[in-house]
Amino acid sequence: MDGEIFYGSAAELERLLDSGELTSQELTEAVIARTKLVDKKLNAFIHFDEEKTMREAIASDRRRKSGRKMSALDGIPIGIKDLIAERGQPMTCGSKILSGYVSPYDATVVERMRESGCVLWGRLNMDEFAMGSSNENSHFGNVANPWDISRVPGGSSGGSAAAVAAGEAILALGSDTGGSVRQPAAFCGIVGLKPSYGAVSRYGLVAFASSLDQVGQFGRTVADVASLFQIISGHDERDSSSYPFEKRDYGAELSNHSRVKRIGIPKECFGDGLDEEIRRAIEAAIDFYGSGGHEIVEVSLPTIEYAIPVYYVIATAEASANLARFDGIRYGYRSAAAQNAIDIYFKTRGEGFGAEVKRRIMLGTYVLSSENFESCYLRAQKVRTMIRGDFMRVFTDVDAMITPVTPSAAFKIGEKIADPMRMYLSDIYTISVNLAGACGLSLPCGFSKTGLPIGMQIIGRPFHEHEILALANEFELAHDFRGMHPDI
Ligand code: GLN
Numbered sequence: 001m002d003g004e005i006f007y008g009s010a011a012e013l014e015r016l017l018d019s020g021e022l023t024s025q026e027l028t029e030a031v032i033a034r035t036k037l038v039d040k041k042l043n044a045f046i047h048f049d050e051e052k053t054m055r056e057a058i059a060s061d062r063r064r065k066s067g068r069k070m071s072a073l074d075g076i077p078i079g080i081k082d083l084i085a086e087r088g089q090p091m092t093c094g095s096k097i098l099s100g101y102v103s104p105y106d107a108t109v110v111e112r113m114r115e116s117g118c119v120l121w122g123r124l125n126m127d128e129f130a131m132g133s134s135n136e137n138s139h140f141g142n143v144a145n146p147w148d149i150s151r152v153p154g155g156s157s158g159g160s161a162a163a164v165a166a167g168e169a170i171l172a173l174g175s176d177t178g179g180s181v182r183q184p185a186a187f188c189g190i191v192g193l194k195p196s197y198g199a200v201s202r203y204g205l206v207a208f209a210s211s212l213d214q215v216g217q218f219g220r221t222v223a224d225v226a227s228l229f230q231i232i233s234g235h236d237e238r239d240s241s242s243y244p245f246e247k248r249d250y251g252a253e254l255s256n257h258s259r260v261k262r263i264g265i266p267k268e269c270f271g272d273g274l275d276e277e278i279r280r281a282i283e284a285a286i287d288f289y290g291s292g293g294h295e296i297v298e299v300s301l302p303t304i305e306y307a308i309p310v311y312y313v314i315a316t317a318e319a320s321a322n323l324a325r326f327d328g329i330r331y332g333y334r335s336a337a338a339q340n341a342i343d344i345y346f347k348t349r350g351e352g353f354g355a356e357v358k359r360r361i362m363l364g365t366y367v368l369s370s371e372n373f374e375s376c377y378l379r380a381q382k383v384r385t386m387i388r389g390d391f392m393r394v395f396t397d398v399d400a401m402i403t404p405v406t407p408s409a410a411f412k413i414g415e416k417i418a419d420p421m422r423m424y425l426s427d428i429y430t431i432s433v434n435l436a437g438a439c440g441l442s443l444p445c446g447f448s449k450t451g452l453p454i455g456m457q458i459i460g461r462p463f464h465e466h467e468i469l470a471l472a473n474e475f476e477l478a479h480d481f482r483g484m485h486p487d488i
Contacts, residue, residue, distance in 0.1 A: 024119060031121065032048075035122070078171045079123075079171075093128065093206050096333055122169065125143050126158065128353070134158070136413065144413070145188060157218070172218040180216075198243030211318060214434075217232070230247075264400070274404060281456070284445070288478065297398060301387075308427070310387065337351075391459075399464075399467060404455075405429060405457045
């Protein structure tokens with residue numbers, strides 16, 4: 001392998017581990033040392049348990065030696081966004097209100113990673129309760145973008161994306177409700193997959209907006225992301241929204257890109273507000289696919305102009321209900337100033353939640369109130385059905401769609417935090433995919449003049465992850481972006 005071991009892909013590292021040239025202990029030590037070196041600048045981790053992690057690495061080496069390797073990712077250190085439960089580890093969701101909380105159980109995705117021998121490495125920083133697009137809403141401080149530390153890494157899974165981009169983890173888990181895996185992946189120059197709604201269990205994922213949330217995967221290559229998706233996806237009886245779809249061999253199907261015949265380009269995603277550099281990079285990628293034998297057709301998604309308002313009604317409504325459980329009674333932070341039972345609720349929530357979370361709880365409560373329920377919430381649900389209808393109609397004609405991930409490359413820390421409406425527009429191209437329940441991924445496709453990564457989004461039919469992964473793999477193999485790392 002060329003270069004630093006912490007920048008190795010999981011596939012390369014697996015070969016080294018199998019041949020005995022490398023041990024998981026050495027690999028994990030390298031990742032931990034790298035984290036200690038660069039995380040002072042990045043702040044991607046909220047917590048890590050070095051001893052526990054090293055025990056898992058040593059156990060992996062022992063297994064491998066005795067011929068009991070459990071999966072392609074056995075012995076590979078993988079970071080976890082701090083809203084996915086790992087037994088015995090703290091879980092804060094980036095919020096003060098969960099300070100002191102330790103998970104008593106594993107999320108299904110964590111359980112599956114454990115059964116596959118993955119080394120569970122560190123709790124990654126995030127916007128509080130996954131609300132945000134810049135990782136500036138964390139109680140534990142903002143995360144910096146490894147390509148330029150004066151810029152945001154994206155959010156809400158900013159810690160996950162920054163960690164993988166900077167070699168502080170080989171892979172990471174995040175969550176995506178409206179773009180929180182794809183947008184930070186684009187800002188940090190790595191691959192991020194948001195699976196179809198129902199493809200990955202949400203059991204043990206702290207809910208933000210339950211009808212939109214999915215656990216997503218970050219990696220430096222498409223093949224690595226496919227390996228992790230292979231392990232964590234699939235039906236789970238403990239999550240009633242998980243769907244018993246037919247799982248594929250995602251690694252083996254990576255070379256099957258020719259089955260994706262027609263690619264749709266939604267014209268609404270290339271209008272005003274899109275940065276010229278991004279437009280050029282995406283158009284070049286579209287040309288690549290066109291000359292590679294795919295048929296490129298213009299398509300229309302007329303209702304996606306309503307995606308942001310619809311999302312902010314539905315997501316806040318669901319959040320206001322989901323976040324009602326954080327009350328200082330059962331777990332986490334409790335205000336020391338409380339004098340009586342009612343006081344505990346008010347003071348704990350008043351002190352424990354940050355500004356953005358409070359804004360969303362208030363908005364969600366408003367749209368669910370009896371006066372506004374019909375005009376806001378029900379109407380948003382109807383428009384959501386229309387957006388989904390638009391996607392399904394287009395998918396009768398094309399196999400996949402390509403759009404930008406974000407209107408611009410990573411913005412400066414502080415640039416949008418005072419203007420929530422501008423911040424919300426960061427997800428304009430990603431949010432509709434969650435509303436439709438489709439799958440989408442973000443793939444590096446260029447750099448801006450100032451050296452910031454640019455991502456493109458490939459959207460697929462629900463449960464057709466194998467197709468978008470194959471398309472992404474085709475592009476990745478023909479370009480050099482996977483070998484480029486930030487100078488940090
Ligand atoms: N940025 C969007 C929001 O703030 C999406 C977040 C997410 O996907 N978790 O809600």
